[in-house]
Amino acid sequence: MKSNERPRAPALAALDEAQAAPRCGAKTRSGGACRAPAVTGRRRCRMHGGAPGSGAPLGNQNARKHGRYSAAAKEERRLVRSLIREMRAFNGTVR
Numbered sequence: 001m002k003s004n005e006r007p008r009a010p011a012l013a014a015l016d017e018a019q020a021a022p023r024c025g026a027k028t029r030s031g032g033a034c035r036a037p038a039v040t041g042r043r044r045c046r047m048h049g050g051a052p053g054s055g056a057p058l059g060n061q062n063a064r065k066h067g068r069y070s071a072a073a074k075e076e077r078r079l080v081r082s083l084i085r086e087m088r089a090f091n092g093t094v095r
């Protein structure tokens with residue numbers, strides 16, 4: 001808000017806050033992005049998979065194809081990256 005503007009009424013400030021909530025963004029039947037607010041802690045609105053109790057249970061393997069994005073694979077890549085970073089830093093001290 002610009003400093004020379006009069007502060008908005010508290011009710012309107014609350015509206016601004018609600019409008020600033022993250023949006024769902026799911027593709028709608030008309031081709032656009034859903035503009036409904038995403039459910040707290042989720043990325044989609046209540047109509048697009050954000051409803052309580054929806055979605056797969058934690059640890060579900062039904063859609064697993066290669067495990068490239070499994071927690072173990074991601075952790076391994078993270079470790080290798082940090083080792084490479086350390087080696088590069090070490091090389092810098094030797095030269």
Ligand SMILES: [Zn+2]
Binds near residue numbers: 045
């Ligand atoms: Zn939606």
